[in-house]
Amino acid sequence: MAYFFHHQDDSIDKKEALEVIFSKAVLSLKRNERDFLKNNDREYQLFLHRVEKYLPDLISVYFEIYQSCIFAYPFLIELLTLMIRSWIERDRSLKQIDLQREISSDWLTSNQIIGGVCYVDLFAKDLKGLEEQIPYFKELGLTYIHLMPLFLTNEGDNDGGYAISSYRDINPKLGTIENLRELAKKFRENDILLVIDFVFNHTSDEHIWAKKARKNNARYKRYYWIYEDRKIPDQYERTLREIFPDEHPGAFTWKKEMESWVWTTFHSYQWDLNYQNPEVFVRMADEMLFLANLGVDILRLDAVAFIWKQKGTNCENLPQAYKLVEAFNLIARIAAPALQFKSEAIVHPDEVIRYISKKRCQLSYNPLLMALLWESLATREVKLLAYSMEKRFTIPDGTVWVNYIRCHDDIGWTFSDEDASALGINGYDHRKFLNQFYTGKFPGSFARGYPFQENPATGDCRISGTLASLAGLEKAILENDSIEEEHATDRILLLFSIIMTIGGIPLIYLGDEVGSLNNYNFLKDEQKKNDSRWIHRFPYNADLYAKRHDLNSPAGKIWSGIQQLIQLRKKYDVFQTPNINIINSGNQHVLAFTKENSKHRVLVLANFSEHEQLVESLIFTKSGNIKNWTNIMNHEPQEAGMIFMKSYQFFCFLADLQEH
Ligand code: GLC
Ligand code: GLC
Secondary structure (H helix, E strand, C coil): CCCCCCCCCCCHHHHHHHHHHHHHHHHCCCHHHHHHHHHCHHHHHHHHHHHHHHHHHHHHHHHHHHCCCCCHHHHHHHHHHHHHHHHHHCCHHHHHHHHHHHHCCCHHHCCCCCEEEECHHHHHCCHHHHHCCHHHHHHHCCCEEEECCCEEECCCCCHHHCCEEEEEEECCCCCCHHHHHHHHHHHHHCCCEEEEEECCCEEECCCHHHHHHHCCCHHHHCCECEECCCHHHHHHHCCCCCCCCCCCCCCEEEEHHHCEEEECCCCCCEEEECCCCHHHHHHHHHHHHHHHHCCCCEEEECCHHHCCCCCCCCCCCCHHHHHHHHHHHHHHHHHCCCCEEEECCCCCHHHHHHHECCCCECEEECHHHHHHHHHHHHHCCCHHHHHHHHHHCCCCCCCEEEEECCCCCCECCCCCHHHHHHCCCCHHHHHHHHHHHHCCCCCCCCCCCEEEEEECCCCEEEEECCHHHHCCHHHHHHCCCHHHHHHHHHHHHHHHHHHHHCCCEEEEECCHHHCCCCCHHHHHCCCCCCCHHHHHCCCCCHHHHHHHHCCCCHHHHHHHHHHHHHHHHHHCHHHHCCCCEEECCCCCCEEEEEEECCCEEEEEEEECCCCCEEECCHHHHHCCCCCCEEECCCCEEECCCCEEECCCCEEEEEEEHHHC
8 A cells, every 4th residue: 555645745754654544444444345446446546646635634634623532543544444435335427527526627616507495395295206397497597406404304393304313314205315316316417416415513313323322322422412410501601602592592402311401502402413522523424425425416514603612612613613624525525526515604704704615615605695685675775785795705716605595594684793884884783674674564664574583682683584575575465566566576686686697606495486475384383383484485386386487477577587597697607707896886776796707798787776776877987998888688789878777677788808
């Protein structure tokens, strides 16, 4: 096993140590596995290249995390063994994709990628049903599908599947692991990326590890955070934020059968894993590689901000959390390099950004853009949106934002108070206003949302509701107000126009593209009524989908508007450039930005008000003094004069830079 580590700056000792470690892992393989390595030498050489490239980093990150743990070394060998084993078991077709993605640096930032997300049961009953939706995904133009958690979970309340009892078994109501493998294959044949969650901050209390811990098994108790009295929980809770205060105060839940307190950041049946124990890290790496080998392209790292805990901190976004993500990423680079990570850190923008890099998560939700789009709709002003995007939109090369308007979760007002205050806005008061506005309490509000996890102690509150109901469609239909109905569909399309043109991957919460309204049935369901997020987790509405080609219906207007935007985005690769240049439109209601590549420059204008607006002709000078602009929605030339904008109108002008 010699000669694998010849990094120039590595000392002879270090090289030797790495070789010893790696050989130990190979020796722990079963005989047939070692035979595989012998019989597939060419493939194995490619694998060894990656080992050589990434293992030194993996080992150093690992020891940075686990330096003080005496078990660190044996678990490292176990980790390497399972990585090799997982690579051996990886399907040939996936290994092909591994190679392609290693060579291509920009496949992930392509303007051809358009995302959709759905619950399998709500959207299509089960995995087989979902497969039958592939023609629909193609009709709309989707090439990236995120399936909400589909693994075995608690009966009854299970946080929409985010309480996982086995990462290797599909919820029987949805199908089997073989169905998922088959679906991944079908997706590949149709150029659709498969995205699923890696719920790695916690397991359900019915996971076999938790069951063993509940039976007082000392080894498995170390997988979680379990204490017999309040002494340590109290010490931690002094500095923690409450995440689900409606459900239980603090972060710990009393488990009577064990006479113990268990750390449960979210629901009391979701037990936080203890990553200070290297065994937990290794076990979860194994689960991750299992998911990768099913043919999953992207893993959404659920609740990533919470995975490391330390007394005296808020236990969110700690340095070791980033290190753990790096370690998981290095494992993927070696054993399943096609796999990418998407960060779900719905936190302060300064923290969101830290998860994004090729070494950590290549993709990230963009909660700031999401929240500020809603903020601009409520205020009819774009200053906070423009200021924040100018300052914070740029992320490292090769990484990509996932831009969304709604998802299965609540809207949290995660803008930066410092940004707000630079514009004379008081963050606390502004959030209060936004909550009032989107729950429909603010006079004149068009929105019909529900509060989520209102915390009277801190004044904190988030918002639930569907895109259409928050944008005014529900109210307009109820009040039979055709002008408001038009405003509502225009608002919806305005938000979509931004996420389709700004760069990054646009992600549609499926059902929003046909204007689904709030679903109030959850109020009748004992298990759901206290979690208002169920208001926007609605079943597939066949009537709305049937109307998608009827341009007289809101569903048809929204659907065809979105489809047109998708086609435009796919047509011009200028939309895949990561940069944006925010421009002062000279009108407080109008957002303006340009993007360009070597061929084209686009100028985007978006009116966030229901009133007509004028934009000064100076906008064209500010956009680079180009004369030949074309409106890409109708292909008409646009004169470089003053621009008249209708309520909620969106313009996208294109200039051919090669003509200039
Ligand atoms: C994530 C999910 C959310 C869930 C939580 C706990 O934030 O998006 O739905 O409640 O994690 O798993
Ligand atoms: C995520 C977010 C939090 C959200 C929760 C449940 O962990 O950080 O803001 O409310 O999920 O939706």
